[in-house]
Amino acid sequence: MKLSPLLIATAVLSYNASAADYSVPIENCVKAAEAVKNNDSALLKPLVRDLNPEEEKAMTPYLAKIHTYYTKGSYQGIRNFRTKDVQVIENAKTSIYQDTRENAEKYNYDKEIWVNYSFDTSRVDKKDAVKSGQCKFAQIGGRWVMMNVLN
DSSP: OOOOHHHHHHHHHHHHHHTOOOHHHHHHHHHHHHHHHHTOHHHHGGGBOOOOHHHHHHHHHHHHHHHHHHHTSSBOOOEEEEEEEEEEESOGGGOSSHHHHHHHHHHTOSOEEEEEEEEEEEBTTSOEEEEEEEEEEEEETTEEEESSSOO
């Protein structure tokens, strides 16, 4: 059986569209987990959108609060952090998710990428647990920026 050039081209284009490269958001999700684990705002800063001076000043105490929550609060540490799959919210401005919709409108982007993650931890009651969530990213100004910190 001989395949037509048109069929081959269609297959290649379909593969490329579905195999989008989301390696940067995935890598940045891992970096965000390290920033939270180590309470390192210098590591987190390049992952977020450009901040105004007030927002930048608020970042360090905000990260400290998240760090405490995941290491000394409800959860007792981040161990074996791993990413899973990626979800793509194509029309973020019309999303059913309010935060996604509001951020897309405010920062003018169309697509939001959710990197699903999980990690091993212990709960405050000392029982072993697995925590999961999403790192959410949007492409703003030609770069992937984090829209949340370990949601």
